[in-house]
Structure formats: C-alpha cells, structure tokens
Amino acid sequence: MAKREHIALFGGTFDPVHIGHLRSAIEVREALAADELCLLPNHQPPLRGAPGADSRQRLAMVEAAVAPEPGLNVDARELRRDEPSYTVDTLRELRGELGAGPALTVVIGSDAFNNLHHWQQWRELFSLAHLLVLKRPGHPLSADDAVRDEVAPRRLAGPSQFAMAASGGFYVMELIQLPISATDIRRRVAEGKSIRYLVPEAVAECIDQQDLYR
C-alpha cells in the first residue's frame, strides 16, 4: 500500500479547475515532499453562492485535470455530505481514518486565508492539520487580527518542517504567480472567447461538451 505519512489537501470550488490551481499543486507537493496532494472539490461552498457547474461536473473536470500528473489525486469525500463543505468536518473525517500520526497540511490561497475568521470553528483546524498559505497575485495578505494572533506562534521556517509534526504549523509560501481565476475563465466562456492554455485541454473539452458557463 502507498505510504501516507504526509498528505496535503488543496480544497476548492474548482468552477472550473485551472492552471493556477494545478501549477500551485505541483509546487506545493514538491516543497512539502508530501506522499500525495489531493485536490478536494467542495459540494456546497460555505461562503459563496451556488457554482456555475454542479458538483459532479466540477469533480469530473478535476479528475480529468489530475489524471496525467503522478502525485496529484482527487478526494471526492465532500460530495458525499449533503451539507455545507466545512473543512473542519472533512479533517475530522480524515483523522478518523488516518489516526493521529500522519501529517496533514491544508493548502489555501491568500484570498481564502483573508477570510479564515469566517470559517466554521477555524481555530480547531490547527489541532487537526497544518496550514500552508499560497501568495496569490492581486490578493495581498490581510488576515483578521484574531487569525494573525493565532498563526504568529505557529509559524515555521520552511515547508519541509511540516513533516516533523502531525498538525499545528503555519507557513506562507512564495510560488510562481499566475493571475488566473475561475471567475475570469467563466467570463471568457460566456463571451465566446478562448480559454486555451488557461485550463488543461481535457477541462476545456468538458466545458465545451457540457455547454458550461455560457
């Protein structure tokens, strides 16, 4: 059985998944030397309206996107819960399966981090996992004071240190800056413009075949 001592979870609405997500996922996996990095499509995004594509369609696009990339997997567990996809619930479920030993790292972009104080039981996340924040162009770090106070003593010197404990660490990672968003991709599709090289070809095909975002 494959080693599962360090798992990174990169959650999102992925409406649709794009190369900003995929390039980040590869760089994070390399930086963490994680055994696997799972893209985790949500079912009901807790802090935004209903996505343009339904959960099955978003899952299918994520699966098509990671298929050629060894080390990137998909975790579809949030689609099995017919309720808002709170990350704390997902982490509790995973801890129930993995036990307390393996390192778990939750990966989020700086825009998501700036809203962390609105997440369900957000302080609890640190007893279940590490938190890795990706700098994202156009989204400077501006976390709430309560979040800043929480993460300050948790800050690690580098992503490789996450493997030394199961949870509780914090790090902000610099990575390639790709100012690509799903909102911009949906707008381009609606305007009949090309999205070539913004999403993998297999994702563009799914969008085309299912007539999404028009």
Ligand SMILES: Nc1ncnc2c1ncn2[C@@H]1O[C@H](COP(=O)(O)OP(=O)(O)OP(=O)(O)O)[C@@H](O)[C@H]1O
């Ligand atoms: N270009 C990018 N670079 C780094 N991180 C990103 C990028 N795009 C999205 N992310 C991060 O990936 C996670 C999932 O993002 P999400 O699925 O909401 O995509 P999005 O492009 O932000 O979508 P939307 O434009 O619909 O808000 C979030 O933590 C987000 O911050």
Ligand SMILES: O=C(O)c1ccc[n+]([C@@H]2O[C@H](COP(=O)([O-])O)[C@@H](O)[C@H]2O)c1
């Ligand atoms: O747990 C929460 O309360 C919570 C609130 C907002 C977002 N999240 C998760 O954060 C990830 C990024 O969300 P989003 O909306 O930026 O695509 C995704 O996995 C969401 O399910 C989680």
